[in-house]
Each structure stands twice: as structure tokens, then as C-alpha cells.
Amino acid sequence: MNQVFRKRIVRDLRENFPRWLALFLMIVMGMYIVTSVVGAAETIITKSRRSALKNQVEDGEFTTLFPLTQEQQALLSDAGILLEKKFSLDIPLEDGSILRLMKNRETINLIELDEGQPAKAMGEVVLEKRYCEEHGYAVGDGIKVAGRKFVIVGIGTTPDYDLPIGSFSDMAAESALFGTAFVTAAQYEEIAGNGGLRSEDYTYAYRLEKGKSEEDVKRELKAFLPEQKKTELLTAFVTADRNPRILAAAGDMVMNKEMGLIAGVVVMTLFAYVISVFVIHQINREAGVIGTLYALGVKKKEILTHYIMLPALVTFVGGVIGAALGFSQIGITRQMGETYGYFSIPAFNTLCPAYLIVYAVVVPPLLSILVNFVTLNSRLSQTALSLMRNEQKASGLRRVALKSHDFVRNFRIRQTLRELRASITVVLGLFVSLLVFMLGLNCYVLCENVAKDSVGSVKFAYSYLLKYPEEQIPEGAQACYSESLSKTEKGFTLDVSVIGIDADNRYFEAKPSDKENSIVIGKSVATKYGLKEGDSFTLTDSADEKDYEFAVEGVCDYAVGLTVFMDIDVMRSRFGRESGYYNMLLADRPLAVEEGRLYGVTSRTDIERSAAVFTKMMTPMITMILSVSVIIFFMVMYLMTGVMISRASFGISLIKIFGFRTREIRSLYLDGGAVTVAVGALVGIWPAKRVIDAVYPHAVANVACGLNLRFSWYFYPFIFAGIVLVYLVVIVLQTKKIARISPAEVLKNRE
Amino acid sequence: MYLEIKDVRKSYGNGTSYVQVLNGITTSVEQGELCAIQGTSGSGKSTLLNCIGGLETMDSGSIRVDGLELFGRKPSVLADYRREQLGFVFQFYNLVPNLTVLENIQVCQYLSKEPMDIDELLEIIGLLEHQDKFPSQLSGGQQQRCAIARALVKNPRLLLCDEPTGALDSKTSREILILLETINQRYGTTMLIVTHNNAIKDMVHKVLVIKDGTVVQDYHNEVRVPAKELEDL
Numbered sequence: 001m002n003q004v005f006r007k008r009i010v011r012d013l014r015e016n017f018p019r020w021l022a023l024f025l026m027i028v029m030g031m032y033i034v035t036s037v038v039g040a041a042e043t044i045i046t047k048s049r050r051s052a053l054k055n056q057v058e059d060g061e062f063t064t065l066f067p068l069t070q071e072q073q074a075l076l077s078d079a080g081i082l083l084e085k086k087f088s089l090d091i092p093l094e095d096g097s098i099l100r101l102m103k104n105r106e107t108i109n110l111i112e113l114d115e116g117q118p119a120k121a122m123g124e125v126v127l128e129k130r131y132c133e134e135h136g137y138a139v140g141d142g143i144k145v146a147g148r149k150f151v152i153v154g155i156g157t158t159p160d161y162d163l164p165i166g167s168f169s170d171m172a173a174e175s176a177l178f179g180t181a182f183v184t185a186a187q188y189e190e191i192a193g194n195g196g197l198r199s200e201d202y203t204y205a206y207r208l209e210k211g212k213s214e215e216d217v218k219r220e221l222k223a224f225l226p227e228q229k230k231t232e233l234l235t236a237f238v239t240a241d242r243n244p245r246i247l248a249a250a251g252d253m254v255m256n257k258e259m260g261l262i263a264g265v266v267v268m269t270l271f272a273y274v275i276s277v278f279v280i281h282q283i284n285r286e287a288g289v290i291g292t293l294y295a296l297g298v299k300k301k302e303i304l305t306h307y308i309m310l311p312a313l314v315t316f317v318g319g320v321i322g323a324a325l326g327f328s329q330i331g332i333t334r335q336m337g338e339t340y341g342y343f344s345i346p347a348f349n350t351l352c353p354a355y356l357i358v359y360a361v362v363v364p365p366l367l368s369i370l371v372n373f374v375t376l377n378s379r380l381s382q383t384a385l386s387l388m389r390n391e392q393k394a395s396g397l398r399r400v401a402l403k404s405h406d407f408v409r410n411f412r413i414r415q416t417l418r419e420l421r422a423s424i425t426v427v428l429g430l431f432v433s434l435l436v437f438m439l440g441l442n443c444y445v446l447c448e449n450v451a452k453d454s455v456g457s458v459k460f461a462y463s464y465l466l467k468y469p470e471e472q473i474p475e476g477a478q479a480c481y482s483e484s485l486s487k488t489e490k491g492f493t494l495d496v497s498v499i500g501i502d503a504d505n506r507y508f509e510a511k512p513s514d515k516e517n518s519i520v521i522g523k524s525v526a527t528k529y530g531l532k533e534g535d536s537f538t539l540t541d542s543a544d545e546k547d548y549e550f551a552v553e554g555v556c557d558y559a560v561g562l563t564v565f566m567d568i569d570v571m572r573s574r575f576g577r578e579s580g581y582y583n584m585l586l587a588d589r590p591l592a593v594e595e596g597r598l599y600g601v602t603s604r605t606d607i608e609r610s611a612a613v614f615t616k617m618m619t620p621m622i623t624m625i626l627s628v629s630v631i632i633f634f635m636v637m638y639l640m641t642g643v644m645i646s647r648a649s650f651g652i653s654l655i656k657i658f659g660f661r662t663r664e665i666r667s668l669y670l671d672g673g674a675v676t677v678a679v680g681a682l683v684g685i686w687p688a689k690r691v692i693d694a695v696y697p698h699a700v701a702n703v704a705c706g707l708n709l710r711f712s713w714y715f716y717p718f719i720f721a722g723i724v725l726v727y728l729v730v731i732v733l734q735t736k737k738i739a740r741i742s743p744a745e746v747l748k749n750r751e
Numbered sequence: 752m753y754l755e756i757k758d759v760r761k762s763y764g765n766g767t768s769y770v771q772v773l774n775g776i777t778t779s780v781e782q783g784e785l786c787a788i789q790g791t792s793g794s795g796k797s798t799l800l801n802c803i804g805g806l807e808t809m810d811s812g813s814i815r816v817d818g819l820e821l822f823g824r825k826p827s828v829l830a831d832y833r834r835e836q837l838g839f840v841f842q843f844y845n846l847v848p849n850l851t852v853l854e855n856i857q858v859c860q861y862l863s864k865e866p867m868d869i870d871e872l873l874e875i876i877g878l879l880e881h882q883d884k885f886p887s888q889l890s891g892g893q894q895q896r897c898a899i900a901r902a903l904v905k906n907p908r909l910l911l912c913d914e915p916t917g918a919l920d921s922k923t924s925r926e927i928l929i930l931l932e933t934i935n936q937r938y939g940t941t942m943l944i945v946t947h948n949n950a951i952k953d954m955v956h957k958v959l960v961i962k963d964g965t966v967v968q969d970y971h972n973e974v975r976v977p978a979k980e981l982e983d984l
Binding site for chain 2: 003004005007008011012015286288289291292293294295296297298299383384385388
């Protein structure tokens with residue numbers, strides 16, 4: 001490029017410094033958010049996969065009602081299936097939390113210690129890190145478990161509890177209420193042997209030799225589990241890829257990564273377009289100069305390169321600085337903090353993936369070059385003469401005949417049509433902001449609705465899940481039959497509880513008929529999978545390799561996890577249970593059930609607390625998303641109205657000479673913009689909500705909760721009012737700009 | 752003959768808006784001549800200049816500049832022709848506002864393989880001491896001088912001036928004309944000057960008067976009046 005033009009770039013930058021600075025900061029902010037979100041996602045995905053491999057993560061696990069015999073274990077081992085017991089005892093602690101006690105791992109799902117050492121002696125325990133964080137435990141502290149005093153000798157994680165949930169059907173991890181603990185084999189046997197605790201869980205983790213598959217494991221199990229009792233004896237079979245606890249953080253981050261990269265391109269394109277509006281404005285101002293330079297032999301390519309250079313430089317430097325901040329301690333590391341605060345994963349070193357560096361450094365200038373090239377090319381393709389005459393293609397819209405004789409109204413319409421490009425940018429910016437806003441709002445609405453719907457639909461005070469039910473149903477309790485099946489959608493497998501209930505069940509609104517395969521679905525299932533009455537719904541029993549196809553006969557008001565209801569007798573018959581079988585008790589008061597018979601107890605208070613976890617967990621992200629949307633909207637609005645005023649400065653100065661006051665000028669030049677914004681908001685709010693509603697199920701595909709994204713009607717006028725309010729703030733700021741325009745100065749510049 | 756124009760026709764629009772602007776112009780200009788093109792508004796003088804400069808295409812006819820035929824040439828060839836052979840000066844100076852005088856001239860310096868010496872040029876146009884000023888710090892005459900210098904720095908063989916004094920007062924107009932005359936004498940640059948100003952016809956070698964797209968007068972001055980002695984500018 002012509003050397004002299006380079007000097008001009010610096011001067012252009014200096015002359016319009018506030019405007020370039022604002023755009024630069026927006027790009028820095030955009031790239032900072034993208035690199036920190038995507039970088040954190042990439043770090044978590046890559047490093048947790050590496051960590052899982054290093055720690056010999058299981059290929060799957062199965063749970064049996066009774067422990068396998070030595071001989072059965074040997075058969076599996078001979079078949080190339082490496083087994084490790086991960087038997088566990090759920091031990092309630094005095095603070096109300098549950099600690100799942102297990103033996104030290106030897107070959108599969110090894111413990112990765114963040115600090116300390118493994119438990120080597122009686123009285124020593126290693127605790128899962130999230131549980132320690134929630135309870136303020138450190139290495140060397142004491143803890144009382146099952147009536148025994150332990151010293152915490154290590155704090156760490158295991159790859160099979162990446163998401164530390166007690167049950168596969170839990171909606172969210174609550175480390176204040178649940179954690180894992182590891183002791184020596186001898187210690188474990190000593191506690192398990194003494195009784196008085198909840199029933200022991202007999203889960204085996206397995207790893208497959210090369211060439212072996214999940215089918216081989218099932219075939220071997222079938223061989224020694226009697227067919228008619230298989231369902232009863234093999235209570236769970238989950239492969240690692242369907243296990244919501246394994247690589248859960250990585251799974252959660254996949255969407256962040258994709259959304260981050262796409263959002264980056266959308267926002268950068270918007271700002272590239274905003275920049276191009278400025279450049280077009282500058283070209284219009286300098287059309288005479290450009291035409292003269294053309295006449296003197298300067299070529300279009302050189303002029304185009306010159307005008308593209310500054311935006312490309314600003315976006316490039318913005319991208320580099322944004323990426324540098326993103327990769328720093330205040331970027332990826334801080335972003336990963338949210339993941340560390342929820343998932344149980346080792347502390348990872350930040351990863352700086354090459355593609356992300358290239359993305360941050362290349363995408364902003366590339367988009368800027370592309371958008372500017374497209375928008376400037378046609379303008380600069382004009383002949384030297386037409387540029388010198390500053391001829392602009394007058395669209396039919398600009399020449400539209402206005403029937404009204406209201407001067408002010410006509411003026412505003414003409415001004416809006418004259419500034420069509422800026423007006424379109426405003427509407428585009430508004431829509432992008434609305435998309436971002438709706439993303440944050442949906443996040444909030446979902447959390448609130450999950451909490452409200454869950455709590456509102458629970459009528460029982462206590463729910464007991466039994467491993468060994470008594471023949472006699474305790475007095476005051478209602479017996480149900482619960483099975484856990486699964487549903488795989490959008491790449492994620494989630495547990496769906498099937499609950500068999502009597503016609504007179506007082507705790508659920510559902511009244512399933514006695515038709516075979518008919519179910520009433522909870523509203524969380526209905527919203528999650530988009531089901532309604534008359535649809536069919538297929539669930540899988542992965543232990544049994546069986547698919548169950550159900551006909552939805554209704555939707556009931558129940559939103560705790562993902563639950564469907566059947567008639568209890570039909571269900572018993574469908575799942576091969578004897579008449580009168582039950583494994584779940586519901587009651588209004590605590591029941592005196594022996595601990596040894598229990599899998600677990602859930603109280604309404606637990607559900608209320610669990611429901612609130614979502615909102616608490618998501619609040620920082622919601623705040624960030626909503627703030628970013630407002631900032632984008634404000635900036636686009638401010639910059640575009642700025643360019644409108646700048647373009648109209650000659651006219652403004654002229655009508656100032658005529659005697660118009662600042663307020664009247666503002667009304668003429670900016671109130672048309674208010675109409676554009678108002679119409680844009682009216683037209684854009686609903687589609688933005690629809691778009692995000694369509695995208696949102698993918699974002700929470702790994703969360704076992706309903707998808708009630710509906711919010712009250714009054715949100716819409718509030719959003720509209722918010723948009724208008726932001727525009728009013730912009731108008732107030734721009735009115736000062738109008739007031740600063742000096743008539744004499746502008747007229748002089750015109751010459 | 753350096754510039755040969757034969758039966759050049761040019762029209763705009765169609766139907767009711769059809770206008771025949773040039774209606775068979777034929778003339779020629781020798782190398783190193785100063786030629787004034789005169790006529791009333793709408794006579795077609797600027798259009799002729801633009802056709803010679805390759806800024807507009809003609810409907811028919813021929814324009815040859817130093818042997819190069821312009822009719823039917825692609826825009827890229829015309830751009831190269833302007834780059835290598837032409838200098839343009841317009842009524843409005845169209846200087847790049849945030850470049851200094853020196854830098855505005857340098858913009859075009861790189862277009863030529865053998866550019867003029869800028870210091871010498873600055874001295875001739877009388878802007879040596881103003882070379883670091885921006886256009887907004889200059890008077891109209893100074894800005895036009897700068898525009899002339901910008902056109903000349905490429906060392907063009909043909910300088911096309913469209914109303915170069917149109918926006919200037921008589922004193923400054925005279926200064927500009929003296930400058931153009933000096934350049935013509937010093938460098939032998941052929942110049943075509945489109946002007947309304949009747950007085951200018953006395954300082955040039957050749958005068959072309961156009962009316963309604965046709966040449967009504969085409970003559971050489973036997974005696975030229977130096978620019979500094981022109982009256983009624």
C-alpha cells in the first residue's frame with residue numbers, strides 16, 4: 001500500500017479515537033469471553049479425557065442384588081473382562097449429608113489426589129474434593145463416619161464420580177449433601193461387617209480387553225444369572241458413555257465450546273458491519289478525494305486496501321488482546337472456576353489450543369476484511385466522476401412520496417430512509433442482543449421453573465427407595481413400584497424413573513389407566529422430550545438390553561427429575577414382578593424403616609434444596625450473559641446514532657441557523673430512530689425467544705430436568721421497556737453531541 | 752500530433768431524457784501546447800475533457816493521445832493510461848484532509864517511475880514553507896497549488912484542468928495561471944484548461960470554443976498575453 005496512506009491510518013485513528021476505542025473494547029470483550037469460555041471448555045474436555053484415561057476409567061459398570069461369587073468373577077476375568085468391585089455404603093452424617101464410602105481403588109477408576117496421600121491405615125480416609133470444599137475440610141482434619149473417627153489424609157477425585165451425584169436420576173450435583181470417601185479394604189470390611197447401616201451397593205466396574213465389547217459382558221452375565229431372575233438380580237448395567245457421572249464436565253463443555261465459537265462469529269460479524277457503516281460514512285465524506293485520486297491513476301485496490309486496513313488492524317489488535325486476556329488468569333482460569341465449583345475433577349493446567357489462538361487472531365480481522373470488502377467494493381466501484389460528484393444510488397425508498405403534510409413526521413421518515421444502512425444495523429444489533437438476552441433469560445427462567453415446578457409438584461414429605469422391602473407396608477405409607485430406565489437423546493443418556501402407583505395414590509396427580517404400556521408422563525418429561533397425549537415414548541433398560549415402548553395417555557403436574565407413571569399392577573406384570581411387589585414408600589412423616597433395607601431416603605426439603613441449586617449455580621453466568629447483551633445493544637445503538645448525527649451534521653448546522661432548538665433537532669433526527677428501535681423490538685422479541693427456545697434444548701441436553709421455558713406475559717413489556725430505556729439513555733448522550741455542533745464550523749467544513 | 756480528436760460523439764440518457772452532449776468534435780493539440788476549452792454551461796467542454804482523461808467513454812469517434820487510441824479501451828487500460836500520462840486538476844481541490852501538503856503530493860509520487868523532485872516542485876508552487884500544513888490550514892489558492900503539485904509530481908505529459916480557477920478570486924486565479932504557465936514553459940507539459948473565464952483565452956497557444964457539443968471556434972493565438980498581464984480575470 002502507498003506509504004503515505006499508512007500515515008493517514010494513524011491520523012484517522014487519532015481523529016476518531018473514542019469511536020475506535022469503543023469498537024476495540026467491544027472486540028476485546030467479545031474475544032475475551034469467547035477465548036475464556038471456549039478455552040475453558042477445551043481445557044476441561046481434553047484434560048478430563050486424558051485424566052480419565054490415565055486413571056483407568058471404567059468402560060462400564062453393573063450392579064447386582066447380591067455379590068458375584070469368586071467363580072463368577074473368574075469367569076468374567078477369563079473372558080477378558082477386568083473387574084473391580086466398587087461396593088459402597090451410603091452413610092448419613094450428622095450434618096445431614098451422605099458420604100458414599102468405598103474401598104481404595106486398585107486397577108479401575110483410580111483416585112487422583114489433589115493433595116495428601118491415599119488411606120493406608122485404619123482411621124484414615126480420602127475424601128472427594130467438592131465435598132471437602134463445601135464442608136471446609138482440609139488434609140489433617142478429623143471427620144466422624146459411621147460412628148468412627150477418621151483423619152482426612154488425602155483429597156482427590158475419581159473419574160467415575162466426575163459429576164458427584166448419588167443417583168443417576170439426580171437433577172443436579174449437590175456436594176454439600178453428597179460426597180465419596182475412600183478407606184482401606186480392611187476398614188471398609190470392618191464398617192460393612194458391623195451392620196446397622198443402609199444396604200450395601202454391589203456395583204462392579206469393568207474394563208474390557210481389546211476386541212471385547214459391552215455385549216460380551218452381558219453375554220457372560222447372562223450365562224450365570226438365571227434368565228427368569230436376571231431383571232431382579234442385575235439391577236443396573238451402565239456403559240461409561242451412558243453414565244452421567246463419567247466425563248460429565250467434558251460433556252457439559254461441548255455445548256459451551258460450540259456455542260462460544262458460533263456466538264463469537266455472530267458478534268464479530270455484527271461489529272464488523274458496524275465498522276463498515278463508519279467506513280462507508282467516511283468514504284461518502286471523502287468521495288471527491290477518492291474520485292480525484294482515481295482520476296490521477298490511483299487504483300481501486302489501493303483505496304480499498306487503505307479503507308479496510310484500519311478496521312482490520314483494530315479488530316486484529318482487539319482479537320489479540322482479547323485472546324491474551326482470555327488465556328490469562330482472569331480468563332480461562334476464572335471461567336474454569338465455575339466448572340470446578342460443580343464437577344469433581346482434578347486441577348488442570350490451562351490449555352491454549354492452537355485453533356483457538358488462530359480463531360481469536362484471525363476471525364475478527366478476517367470478518368472485518370470480508371464485511372468491509374463486500375460493503376465497500378460496490379461504492380468504490382463507481383467511476384472517478386461519479387465519486388467526485390458524490391453520486392449515491394438513490395433507492396426507490398428514499399424517493400418515496402409521502403402523503404402526509406406533517407413536516408416533522410415526514411422529516412423523520414426521510415431521515416430514517418436516508419440512514420437505512422445504520423437503521424438496519426441498529427435492528428441487526430438489537431436482534432443479536434435480544435438473542436443473547438433471551439439465552440440468559442431462558443437460563444434464569446429454566447432454573448426458576450425447575451425449582452418452582454419441582455417443589456410445587458411434591459406432595460409427599462418422605463420418599464424411601466427400598467432394596468429389600470418388607471412384606472407388610474408400614475402404616476401411613478403409600479407403596480409404589482419404581483424402576484429406572486433410560487432415554488438417549490441428543491447424545492446424552494438420562495435416567496427416567498417409571499413409578500407404578502395405585503389408583504388411590506394421594507401423592508401424585510397422575511391417574512394411569514390399566515391399559516398395557518400406557519403411561520402418564522410428568523410435565524418435565526413432556527417438556528424435555530416434546531411429548532403430548534397420544535405420542536409414543538420409548539425407554540431402555542440397558543441392563544436388560546430391552547426397549548419399552550409406551551403410549552402417553554396424559555401429562556401430570558410432576559416435575560421432579562424425569563418421571564413417568566404407570567398403573568402399579570400393569571407395571572408389575574410388564575417388568576415381571578410378583579403381585580403386591582413394591583420398592584418405594586411415600587409418607588407424610590418419617591417412617592421407621594430399617595437402614596439395612598434402604599437404598600436411600602429423599603425428603604421434600606431435599607428436593608427444595610436441590611431445586612435451588614440450579615439457580616445458585618447459574619446466577620453468575622446469567623448475570624454475565626444479560627450484561628453482555630445490554631452492552632452490545634447499547635454500543636451498537638450509541639455508535640449508529642453517532643454516525644447518523646455525524647452524517648447529518650451539515651443539515652443540523654443549517655437548521656440551527658434557521659433557529660431550531662436542540663430539543664427540536666433531536667426530535668427530528670433521533671426520534672425516527674426511536675420508532676425503528678421500538679418497531680425492531682416489537683418485531684424481534686418474539687422471534688428471538690423462539691430461536692433461543694429452539695436452540696436451548698441442545699444446551700441442556702445433559703441435564704435431567706424439564707424444559708419449561710415459559711415466562712409470564714409481563715416479561716415481554718418489561719423487555720420492550722428495557723430496550724426503550726437503553727435507547728433513551730443513548731438519546732440523552734447523543735443530544736449533547738447535537739448541542740456541540742457549531743453551525744459556522746460545519747458550513748466552513750462543507751466548503 | 753500529440754492529441755488527436757476525431758468526430759467524438761457522446762450522449763446521455765434515453766427517451767425523453769436523451770441528451771447529445773458531444774456532437775462530432777474534431778480537433779488536435781501539439782505537444783507542449785497550452786489549450787483553453789471554452790463554452791457556456793452544458794456546452795460539453797467538461798465532458799470532452801473527461802473523455803480525453805478516460806473518465807468517460809465516448810459513443811463513437813476517436814481520441815488518440817501520444818498514439819494511444821482511447822476509444823473502446825477497458826477501464827483498467829484507461830486507469831493505466833491516467834496513471835502513466837495524465838495529471839488532473841479540478842475546480843474543487845479534493846485534497847486528503849488529514850494529510851499534509853507534502854503527503855498529499857507524495858500520494859501520487861509513487862505512481863510514476865520518474866517522479867518530479869518534490870522539493871523543486873514545492874518551491875515552484877510556492878508551498879515549500881507550508882509543506883507540513885494540513886489542507887484546512889491553507890487558503891483556497893494554496894490548496895489549488897497543492898492540487899496542481901499533486902497532479903504534476905507524476906511528471907505527466909498531459910495536464911487536464913477543469914475550471915482550475917473556478918473557486919478562486921481574481922488575484923489568486925492569476926497566481927494559479929502564472930503557475931500553470933511556468934510549468935508549461937519549464938517542463939513542456941501539454942495542458943488542456945476547461946474554463947468559463949474569457950480572459951484565459953489570451954494566454955494560451957490554442958483556443959477551442961464549444962457550443963451545443965460542436966466546435967464553433969478552433970484557433971491558435973498568434974500573440975499570447977503572459978498570465979501576469981491578463982486583464983479582467
